[in-house]
Amino acid sequence: MNAIEIDGITKDFTPGLREAKVRALDGVTLRIREGEVMGLLGPNGSGKSTLLKIVLGLLAPTAGECRIGGVPSDRVEARRRVGYLPEAPDFYPHLTGFELVLFHARLGGTARVGRKERVEAVIAEVGLVEAMHRRIGTYSQGMRQRLGLAQALVTDPRLVILDEPTSGIDPIGAAEIGEMIYGLKTQGRTVLLSSHLPGQIEDLCDRVAMLDHGRLVLQERVEELTRRRGQTALLIDRLPAGTLGELRSWLQAHGVEFQGVETPRTSLERVFLETIGSLGKKGNERS
Amino acid sequence: MNRVAFSPARVRWIAGNTFREAVRQRLLLLLILVAATMTSGALFFSDFHFGSSELKFVTDVGFGALAFFGAILSIVSSAQFFFDEIERRTVLTVLAKPVWRAEFILGKLGGVLLLLLVFCGLVTALLAGLLWWRETGLMKAHPGTFETGRVVTYAGVAWCGLVQWLKLSVLAALTLLVASYARSSLLAIMAGFVALVIGQLQYLARDFYGMMDSSLARGGVWLGGLLFPNFQLFDVADRVGAGETLSAGLIGGLAAYALAYMSVYGGLAVYCFRHREL
Amino acid sequence: MAGWRSTVSGIVNSRAKVAAVVGAVLLIAGAALRPVEAAMRKAEARAGMPGRTRRLSAIVGQGTSMAVLGGFRALVADWLWLKTYLAWAACDLPATQAMLRLVTIVDERPLGFWLNGARIIAYDMTEWRLRSAGREGAVPAAVRRRILEEQAGMALRYLEDARSYHPERAAVCVEMANIHLNSRGDPATAARWYRQAAELPDAPYYAARIYAELLKHLGRSREAYAWLRRLHPTLPPDVEAAGSRIVLGRIRNLERTLEIPENERYVAPEVDVETRRSQKID
Numbered sequence: 136m137n138a139i140e141i142d143g144i145t146k147d148f149t150p151g152l153r154e155a156k157v158r159a160l161d162g163v164t165l166r167i168r169e170g171e172v173m174g175l176l177g178p179n180g181s182g183k184s185t186l187l188k189i190v191l192g193l194l195a196p197t198a199g200e201c202r203i204g205g206v207p208s209d210r211v212e213a214r215r216r217v218g219y220l221p222e223a224p225d226f227y228p229h230l231t232g233f234e235l236v237l238f239h240a241r242l243g244g245t246a247r248v249g250r251k252e253r254v255e256a257v258i259a260e261v262g263l264v265e266a267m268h269r270r271i272g273t274y275s276q277g278m279r280q281r282l283g284l285a286q287a288l289v290t291d292p293r294l295v296i297l298d299e300p301t302s303g304i305d306p307i308g309a310a311e312i313g314e315m316i317y318g319l320k321t322q323g324r325t326v327l328l329s330s331h332l333p334g335q336i337e338d339l340c341d342r343v344a345m346l347d348h349g350r351l352v353l354q355e356r357v358e359e360l361t362r363r364r365g366q367t368a369l370l371i372d373r374l375p376a377g378t379l380g381e382l383r384s385w386l387q388a389h390g391v392e393f394q395g396v397e398t399p400r401t402s403l404e405r406v407f408l409e410t411i412g413s414l415g416k417k418g419n420e421r422s
Numbered sequence: 423m424n425r426v427a428f429s430p431a432r433v434r435w436i437a438g439n440t441f442r443e444a445v446r447q448r449l450l451l452l453l454i455l456v457a458a459t460m461t462s463g464a465l466f467f468s469d470f471h472f473g474s475s476e477l478k479f480v481t482d483v484g485f486g487a488l489a490f491f492g493a494i495l496s497i498v499s500s501a502q503f504f505f506d507e508i509e510r511r512t513v514l515t516v517l518a519k520p521v522w523r524a525e526f527i528l529g530k531l532g533g534v535l536l537l538l539l540v541f542c543g544l545v546t547a548l549l550a551g552l553l554w555w556r557e558t559g560l561m562k563a564h565p566g567t568f569e570t571g572r573v574v575t576y577a578g579v580a581w582c583g584l585v586q587w588l589k590l591s592v593l594a595a596l597t598l599l600v601a602s603y604a605r606s607s608l609l610a611i612m613a614g615f616v617a618l619v620i621g622q623l624q625y626l627a628r629d630f631y632g633m634m635d636s637s638l639a640r641g642g643v644w645l646g647g648l649l650f651p652n653f654q655l656f657d658v659a660d661r662v663g664a665g666e667t668l669s670a671g672l673i674g675g676l677a678a679y680a681l682a683y684m685s686v687y688g689g690l691a692v693y694c695f696r697h698r699e700l
Numbered sequence: 701m702a703g704w705r706s707t708v709s710g711i712v713n714s715r716a717k718v719a720a721v722v723g724a725v726l727l728i729a730g731a732a733l734r735p736v737e738a739a740m741r742k743a744e745a746r747a748g749m750p751g752r753t754r755r756l757s758a759i760v761g762q763g764t765s766m767a768v769l770g771g772f773r774a775l776v777a778d779w780l781w782l783k784t785y786l787a788w789a790a791c792d793l794p795a796t797q798a799m800l801r802l803v804t805i806v807d808e809r810p811l812g813f814w815l816n817g818a819r820i821i822a823y824d825m826t827e828w829r830l831r832s833a834g835r836e837g838a839v840p841a842a843v844r845r846r847i848l849e850e851q852a853g854m855a856l857r858y859l860e861d862a863r864s865y866h867p868e869r870a871a872v873c874v875e876m877a878n879i880h881l882n883s884r885g886d887p888a889t890a891a892r893w894y895r896q897a898a899e900l901p902d903a904p905y906y907a908a909r910i911y912a913e914l915l916k917h918l919g920r921s922r923e924a925y926a927w928l929r930r931l932h933p934t935l936p937p938d939v940e941a942a943g944s945r946i947v948l949g950r951i952r953n954l955e956r957t958l959e960i961p962e963n964e965r966y967v968a969p970e971v972d973v974e975t976r977r978s979q980k981i982d
Contacts, residue, residue: 193700211426211520219518225510229446241435242519475812479778486775648730660774686729
């Protein structure tokens, strides 16, 4: 069964009388299966957030239909088991983290019995136990993002929609959120993740849909997209001096085209994570 | 899939959340302090030895402060608490839950009404306390003037506080209606103040321009008068200050009038918000 | 061009539609609630408003007018009364006179403005004018008489205005009686006003007693006796201010003075308190 069905969604905006109509989405059709992690990739202004809002019933499409679990997305019922984290959320600064998540737990219809325990469990899951009785106005951006995840997950949603979940966060924070998202996948939840960072989509998602100027230009499994067809890479640890020439000759003798030799490289992000992570990331959080 | 019914409980939670946020922002505290200072300052009339007339002055100043600062609180909080949700995008997280847009709007309105009730209640209680204290002093100084007992009707003071709350509640609902349609909080706040002035003076326009020869002007004034409530009806503080009593019929009529307008404005705010793109 | 038209059409169709619905519902609601509003508006208060507003604007300008009409009428009147008090304390006759008139235009409801204003006009302003006319004893009697009459006349006209707003208030009649008695030296007219006061529902007990005393002073003792005989049964014996024993004493004095035969003398009734309170002087 499909968790989300998007059929021919078009959305036009009319900013003002003197400005031309803007087409934010143009005939987007997409299916997202249950249990799948779908990435929505595109540059800024490609229509990702608009599409997510239409899925959530927060915007009405100019044309087309959208259904969540078979229920039209503009119905309140469609959001019964949905968790949503908007881009760069800025929550009520004078509430505590606990109060905010409890508020969302109530709105989401969690059972009264055990509600507070559920809230505490979700807050622990996102790593905010020590800060949960502090006012949100004192939180760092990373803490707010984790709090946003908590309010999205407190109702135990089957579908989780995340809009730029690592926006404005350092690599360590982003990695932690990435781990949480991966955890959602292992729990069998459906995740729709929007990002303008290809690396993030590549790491976390099963499939990717690419938007450009409101059009769906590509949708495919990540594995298929990133595979270099017809090529094989050999990774050799401590190749003895002098054997490279022999190896090349042997391959050429067997009709294999030898492309070249590269020294494998790591990424600066990985070095950062390994270095700073080992120093203890919690001490760097803004108090 | 089972339908999600309209839930008064969700309205209550959103209202409670709005009220808590408002209280912690200290706007309410600031306005109460200012109103209390102004009301207490009226006691300086004792230096003029006006006798029992001093109680009228204290009553008038107290309710004047309530009306003035209450109007500010009503308009600013209605507009600001709505637009805060939009600017912070917290409205998206709320409406991404199974929450009706109507529940959200009515919850915001409920939170503001609760805020206004606390404000009016505290200022009225303070005023009653000051009047009681001052009247006790005057009774000792001028026993002849108080032959028949206390002259201040404290039930009248309480009812007047309630009537002021009704007026401010209608103003809050009207401002929220504008906010649900407008694109900026500044526009909503300005519209709220304009509506207050029009509502306060529209009966006068009717009296003056209703006598004009031009049917177009008369028609325009008549139409304009229909769009806004008559806030002058709620100005009963003068009567209490002058020692008059408020009849049950008057209070009941004002309550019904206010509830009717709040229902209309609240319903229209729900309608506008349902058509608003977030 | 076609794109611009569809843009306008899009905007007009959506937001204009919402605005039109809101406007229509407000008009219908306003029309439906108009009878409720009309029932609560007191016709006599509204009838006087245009005239009052024109006079107000002419005197104080738009700012004060707006505040008065904006629901702060009583507060503005209190503030003006404060200014009146300051002008009075400075013995500034023109300013005090102007402010007294203004205060009652802004808010005619507090009786205190009228009564205190009348006293200031009748007594204090007289004193200021006499002082400016010359040292004590140096003012000719005719000038003194003229000033007293002028100020008393002004005060009485001021109180006539008050009666138009407070026709059932005994305090206004009592004040008029006092001015006739103290400033104009006219006990006969004063007596008429005391009687008028005594016949109003909120009359002070002393008004009826003073009327009787003035009748005696004017040589109309028999009228005074008849009046007191009708008055006494209505006085509650347990209220000291009612002066039931004082009135009985005066009845007895008049009986002696007028040599009323024993069998025609007043018999103080043994009536219960409630019945006495409910009786009225006719």
